[in-house]
Amino acid sequence: MGRKLTCVSPIDGSVFAERDTQDKDTTLVRIAAMRAAQKAWADRPLQERVDLVMAGVAVVGAMNDQIVPELAQMMGRPVRYGGEFGGFEERAGHMAHIAQNSLADIQVGEDEKFRRYIKRVPHGVVFVVAPWNYPYMTAINTVAPALIAGNAVMLKHATQTLLVGERMTAAFHSAGVPEEVFQNAFLDHGTTSALISENAFDFINFTGSVGGGATMERAAAGTFTGVSTELGGKDPGYVMEDADLEAAVDTLIDGAMFNSGQCCCGIERIYVHESLYDQFVAKAVEIVKGYKLGNPLDPETTLGPMANVRFAQEVRAQISEAVEVGAVAHIEAFAKDDGGAYLTPQILTNVTHEMRVMRDESFGPVVGIMKVSSDAEAIALMNDSEFGLTASLWTADIDRAAAVGDQIETGTVFMNRADYLDPGLCWTGCKNTGRGGGLSVIGYHNLTRPKSYHLKKVTN
Structure with missing residues (x-):
């Protein structure tokens, strides 16, 4: 049994939620199951993945009456503002709308001798580390397009908003997204770094502090795993x-x-x-x-x-x-x-x-x-x-x-x-705000890799 993650409510300093952390070996077993399930998920028709993701989004919306006071308890946002579902749905909906064009093959040319094109193929298992300040909206920026593109996703939320990942994965599973394809994880910092350094993931998206981003990049050094970061701002x-x-x-x-x-x-x-x-x-x-x-x-x-x-x-x-x-x-x-x-x-x-x-x-x-x-x-x-x-x-x-x-x-x-x-524009930064880009067509490009086809035809 690992140590506990404890969410202390800013309302009165009381403990609002606790969860046990997962150890590295247990998490590696889960990731192996995700990797196996990802291939079948990617083989499903694109529209089917789109529909399942948007069904999961709708289930989250149906939970809003419970989510809003829960967010107030965990991170202090007043209930009068109604939570995050408007932006959550807008971002997921836009990425669903542009998926077919964004993920379409890039046709380079075809004649009597050759067919040439570039496909966008999923990375595999994407690790999303989401912050506490807008825990639903920041997570969906990557979760929706990553799943739509055919990736499996492991989601880790900040301890301050400990219950958000449970809510999101439960919603998506109830809508038909396979459990092995979208997983919530409770991990401490050391285990997270160990998993990254052992090349457990195929792509990492981190939103948080500059120090946290630097830790992610150091852990990934030498693994050639892509790390996208959104860090500090002024x-x-x-x-x-x-x-x-x-x-x-x-x-x-x-x-x-x-x-x-x-x-x-x-x-x-x-x-x-x-x-x-x-x-x-x-x-x-x-x-x-x-x-x-x-x-x-x-x-x-x-x-x-x-x-x-x-x-x-x-x-x-x-x-x-x-x-x-x-x-x-x-x-x-x-x-x-x-x-x-x-x-x-x-x-x-x-x-x-x-x-x-x-x-x-x-x-x-x-x-x-x-x-x-x-x-x-x-x-x-x-x-x-x-x-x-x-x-x-x-x-x-x-x-x-x-x-x-x-x-x-x-x-x-x-x-x-x-x-x-x-969501139609690339969400990106420069200098110590980080590297990479989310949402828009560029978000899809970052959540997939290019694969080129140069097919020579047999001629008599």
Whole structure:
């Protein structure tokens, strides 16, 4: 028997769920069974796999009334927001819709002598390591296209959202996806690294911290197993002088504070043209002062606790360090701020890039706002980061946004929106945000390998 994985609820610090970890040998036996079942799964017609995956998605949707309060208990998101099923279904549905074209053979040419084409074939067993902040949506980004493409999938969730993998696999099995093809796993870090280093998997998708991604890559070194990573972020917003101010403030502050700031592509720093700066800050402060911090099971709560006390303490440390060297904090402590997981959201001004709050990932309800005088200054500041996931540009001029976007080191450029994942576009990053790409046709290409056919015809 391995050690226990324990999910501590941020609501009150109580133990919400526990599961025993699986040892390496037991997991290797399970993976061998998955590998054997994968071939028969891949031989099924594509449309049959699509239909079974989408049936599993529908079963997850039918569980939503149980899932929403369960997520509140595990990671603190208020029940008023209704969970993740909208995005979960949208992403899976898009990947189902484009599967036939994305996985079609690439025809190179045929004449009286040769037939030449490239097939997309599944890797085999795909290992998906999903994070706690959006545990259903981040998992389905890879689970749906991996299964549709003919892979078997082993899913490992973060301990903070321990029960999500059980929910997902049970739903898909009840819809007809074979148990051996889609498996949930409870693994500790050491066992996970040992399995990867022994080449147990054919492809790995990891969403999490930079340190976690580095551990995955080190474990895979020399195995030639593909590792796709989405890691840290410090996503910027830039408000130009011709922006719709009301829309910019509403969207960027929501992007910074929603889910207690615990979003992969959440806004962590904002640069505002000097002509709009004072108005922007005043409106941002007004919005944040109107939030209700409290128990996420209360429908009136708009901001729940952070998922773990140590996450909240890191945000507090970044804020206090910044204030000590001159930053201005605009929000007084909320009554429900307990010094633990319940954390007052914060707007900071008079910030600089010498402060950790403008450099390190915060992943919490805090955002620094800086005044800029030109596109060149904003571009330099946006690029002054080790991360590159998304950037949000606010202007009435689409050509200007495209030109600025061309100069930003990022994976996605938004104009007049933020904090959204479009499944028709590749979800990708650069620098320390990681490598690889999910969703879109590129997601299918990453979850399969090319196999070339050069067939010479027999002629008399």
